Amino acid sequence: MQQIKRFLDQMQAHNKSAHTRSNYQRDLLTFVSFYLSVQAQSATDKSDEHQAWSFDELWQQMPTMNWNELTSKDIKRFVMQRVKIGISASSVARQLSALRSFFQFLLTEGLMQHNPAKTVKAPKQPKPLPKSLDVDQTRQLLEQPIEGWQAIRDQAMFELLYSAGLRVAELVSLDLSPGLDGLSAGTIKVLGKGNKQRVALVGQQAQSAMQAWLLARAEWAKSDEPAVFINQKGQRLSTRSVQLRLDKRTREAGLATKMSPHRLRHACATHVLESSGDLRAVQELLGHANLSTTQIYTKLDMQHLAQVYDQAHPRARKTGKK
Template sequence: MQSTDISPIPDDFLVAIENWLMSLVVQHYSPHTLSAYRKNIYQFATFLGEQNQNWQTCEQKHIGLFLSERFDKDKIKNISGKQTLSAIRQFYKFAIHQKLVSHNPTIGQRLKSSSRPLPKIAEEDLLKILLEQPTPDDPTNARLWLRDRAMFELAYGSGLRLSELVGLDVSDVDLAGKTVRVLGKGKKTRVVPMTGKSVKALEIYLPHRELWQEGVDALFISERHGTRLTGRAVQLRLKICAKRAGIEQNFYPHLLRHCFASHLLSSSGDLRAVQEMLGHESVATTQIYTQVDFGALTKIYDKAHPRAVTHVIDVDGVD
């Protein structure tokens, strides 16, 4: 009778995994990525145990079998499969560097890319309705709107991620220079220009902030608690303000960042500049993330290309 016992994860494998995860912490990987990678690598380790396969002599075929099982059994999506493969690849790179293994079994392993739908954007007129809505009559809501308008103007005007927006301190904003210093992914800092409307909205909000705060450096704070505003609070405030303005489309903070990229690219056509302002390391990410309508591209093309303007030329009777 065949044994049904499953081999446990070997101690040396466990130590290698934890050391690798600790190295990612030192490299400032986000908590979300760390959690996903931990889950992925332990799923893989469990699979190897079930297969009675040594992690140090694992081959590409074992990676393929593991991914196939996840797709068939767990019904994961392509993006999850890519993340899993990335975790295993990064682990073995670490193991090679530590001289624990001699080869990386993920070499040559690829997953087909699936089409990635572009996020919806809001028309510029809707952003105008949101940001230029009348100040509420109720005094409490009126005060909150001064803060909320400054937040949304800055998020849309400078293309900030939600985490970047709530992480801002007062010292990060240079109203005179019309710039904001942003701490983005990977703890990388970038300086992004602010719109005139962002500057004006902040100038109106800051005196009220001074009355609310309790010795905190945060730029956007809770009136009730005097502490840094959370991402969840910003999400709720945006929905409330959009509803108050009569907007039916679902508004959420990342939509403002996407609108920034799409609207700016539509009017300028400068992909590299948008890439820098968004804080993308690769221009390919910006190309996927942004969305430009063909009409806008045509206007840029007609203006920029020396041969773009059409003239009817009759040569020997041929148009």
């Protein structure tokens, strides 16, 4: 147990939070409980369901632990057992990280000759899809009363995020030129990931909101400010400000949900995909380099997909022939 106490002391010296230290201590004791139980069961030829050890028992057993006896198989068995009993992938990954850090500490202390957890992989964590908005929620957000120049600006921002499927970084970095050179034709030029310029489509309602904002902007922007969206000082708006203004609009709309600019981008992709079923078109719309990225951010309505299939596939339609 002294080794774990010294490890936790070192964490404290490195300014790790009390919460982190508490998690690591619990994770290490959980592993020790599992390992000692498996060892005891092996000696008595019992099943692999390990018993629970109390902390008092662990304090007594820890001095007899020979850390050098641990192998990667022991760590893998622990990981498999955690998954088996329903521990989340993120929690198992944290526990495995605690073991790696602790064993690395023992290596530097000369108490271990290898790190048995170094090559053990954590279980894959599912990638959650971004939460979208349905059409009614989106309409409720966008169709709020507009009073004052900030509300006019906000309306243009939110319409543009939804219409063009922009990232918030693309929105705030948008310049009058060349960004809005094609606005009357329904396009804008934005600087996407990797400083790559791309053309985004703008719908009619977003165009109208943008035109209203450009008229209001002329009274507030500094003469040499290239940014399309500005703050009260006449300077480029920050991503943080966009989030705060969206929070305000969400409250005003009475939506019981946490909103973010990315949810509007995702809503754009989802609604286009649900209506068209064209994943490649959505890929271009979002400016994704790989189709696999688009598949992560979009979720196709299977009922709609079945309808499209029945209408489009030559072997899907019933001919009535025997």
